Amino acid sequence: MATKTRVPQTIDAYLAGVPDPAAKKTLTALRAQLKKLLPKATESISYQMPTFKVDGSAVAGFAFFKHHCGYYPFSGSVVPALAAELDGYVTSKSGVTFPPDQPLPAKLVKKLVQTRLAEIGTRAKKLAAAKKTLITERITDAAVKEATGHDWKAWMRVLDKAGAAGLPHKQLVTLVGRDVESGWWRQSIAVAYEQARGKRVVGETATTGFQVGVVRTLPMTAPQLWTWLTTQPERWLGPGATLNAEVGGSYVAPRRRGNPGVRGEIRVVKPGKRLRMTWQPDGWTKPATLQLTVMPKAKGASLHVHMEKLPDADVREAMRERWSKVLAQAF
Template sequence: MATKTREPQPIDAYLASLTDPAAKKTLRALRMQLRKLLPGATETISYRMPTFKVDGNAVAGFAFFKTHCGYYPFSGGVVPALKSELDGYTTSKSGITFPPDQPLPVKLVKMLVQARLAEIATRGKKPAVASRKALITERVTDAAVKEATGRDWKAWMRALDKAGGAGLNHKQLVAHLAREVESGWWQQSISVAYEQARGKRVVGETAATGFQVGVVRTLPMSAPQVWEWLTTQPDHWLGAGATLKLEKGSRYEVPKRRGAPAVHGEIRVVKPGQRLRMTWQPDGWKKPATLQFTLTPKPRGVSLVVHMEKLPDAKAREVMRERWSEILTGLAKD
């Protein structure tokens, strides 16, 4: 009887292409661990990196960039929520970098995966009535929160009311919960749930900036190099055929192309090597959003923050999150 051979996967080719022995060994081991943590997950390449997806949701990704490895939970919330556990690592809101010969501890990877899965569970499917179904208490069951934290939602609301939660800001709520709840992710989730329940937080947006999104990458480049990329290669981040003149008040345009609408806007702030702020309005949007790039030099490169405000809805927010994540990941690999 012939032995059935496993068909090569996209990640196989990625790992085979690595020339750094330590990186290859570390990422192969990480892949095997993710397989155990995510049985049945789809293994693919997303944003040019090996990615594990569960029910269509990207849960974990990893890559090698010249001198370091990176782990990415495909979320801007997981890394900040696990800040204390990641002390000592180089992090951004969306990822962790580490030397090829110093793999992430097994326990830490498990925590990152669990936090991402919990985040996806709280998000759930897109509801027909977003203003109601976006509430965390309606998307995370009492059983789930009680199993993880020892109290159901009603008990947490009563406990926080008794502790004077109505008079605490978000940071203070999280600090209060940290005394009893170990998980940073659950600290954040319970705080947000309380704020929503007591009318202290508008679901999905803020009054001042509307729907917003931020993507951060620490790049193995200097600030002048990244600024040069922004100013001389706008077609790489604005779109093919983009025209851009970096002067306050100047207008820019990106022609319509297959699969993407035309975009236009105006330059608002130019601080060479530091910050670029502009409006962003694709065809079909009633009002422009704002787009800002901020560069901050780091010991091993530069932190590039892309932030958008006044987006029209949650769908646009997710589209922009994916767009800028892909662009910055590509820049980091170039």
Template sequence: MARKTLGELRLQLRKLLPGAVETISYRMPAFKVDGDVVAGFAFFKNHCGYYPFSGGVVPTLKSELEGYSTSKSGVTFRPDTPLPAKLVKRLVQARLAEIATGGKKPSAAKKKALITERVTNSAVKDATGRDWKAWMRALDAAGAAELNHQQLVALVAQEVESGWWQQSISVAYEQAHGKRVVGETATTGFQVGVVRTLPMTAPELWDLLTKQEERWLGPGAALKLEPGKEYEVPKKRGAPGVRGVLRVVKPGQRLRMTWQPDGWKKPATLQLTLVPKARGAALHVHMEKLPDAKAREAMREHWSKLLVKLAAG
């Protein structure tokens, strides 16, 4: 039901924004016009969400959104009760009008603020059932202080379906405990995580990763499932060659390897983790020790696009 509802919403947004670029922003499908994100949507455990990527749009349409669960940043609705087409059109128009009139963008200081300062308590509670304080207490009780980032994300994923919220809650917890600054950590340098649930079982996903490596590593790649074995991805037009060493193989669960494209002085670390879901299997892609913020964003885009491609078959 949720897939059908969001699929129809996506088609409507494409009609309303014919010149927009479809992208992934904050781990959710989104539409960007001339560099500004106009609309995005996501599915959570029990509901869907629509996000105008602005704190000013929803408040201006307060009367039209009466009866819906809203926060300053978005609108949530049940999969079996999609947003009316007229309301979606009004949300898009309001965002476009805001952009056209030069709506204020976040200051540099705000962009660098902690996640708990940028995302309101009501927003996280509406989406996940807990506010920030409740999440901090719950994660402390679960021993999260002893977990690395990937383990922390997996812990949050036991209760939260959305990859964006999984990452946001995990990063917020790390920031609260002094483990992370914005975009970089003391132990792992620049890092990035991308996750998506694919329409296949965990065993099928494992076979794809280990027997069809060209689909995710690139044409010409060959991967031997033995720790210490080197691999190489030939250079092709528009993409550099990549080389690395396989470090960890946990059958059916995890691959960990180094990742060093042409031009990088030092290798990054790439980890792929499979998490079975009620419908399909989630593939968590996590990279650490990236050389800089530019590389981090390039890898975010690379893996986001790849997971979308894998999900489409």
């Protein structure tokens, strides 16, 4: 019977468990530098790695693997933005890897942190600016009342009373359409209501929410990759995971220290090609959607991981990091 790997609950415990002396020294020094750069940050273990968060947003993380260390800014744009500075390092969109005995230069770490903080600040400014572009501010009460019979406050009351807060976008548009003939006005009123009730934010689409995709070509044939997905769920969902890869079937990944449990239902199965399922970690009120697509290549096969309906941008980046790490460690 295999022994379950215990995930450390603190950064101290994580570092204590690093078996490579050079890696332990390098990551301990990196942690000290991050503490100086981010004095107000909260330290935690997220997705099995030491993570520094500022006001709830992950800014920096690091990890040790069998032969290398990794630095992760929890963003898909920070590493590409610093391509010139990172020339010579092994990188992906979501991270940088380096030998245990060759720490990242302090100036480079500082640049990575500053770029991530600037990105978070820009996003906050965009969200604040979005308040000035609300439909209810762009279209006057007089205009909406003349066209539809209600001003904005009246529409909010009518839709609240009709239970619109729990409706998806298409059903909300249909509800508005009972009293409004114009398709343009139906959409405008529906979006205005979603904005007013916090159901729609910048960067989110009405149908798919926040999305993320990760692709990796693996050293196996497409049939072998499909078999791996459907018969070894513990390799990509985590230790103890179970999967019934049939339409209507389910999967469960038990809770582990540092990671919530996840469960879901299989919605689409195209043998040898695609799995589509819900994705609902412990504590989520609504599930996201996960799709895994296998595509044959001249050398090996690629696995496309795509997620939709994620709750916010931070979760999107956390999922990007999760799947990048899973695929990097798969073989």
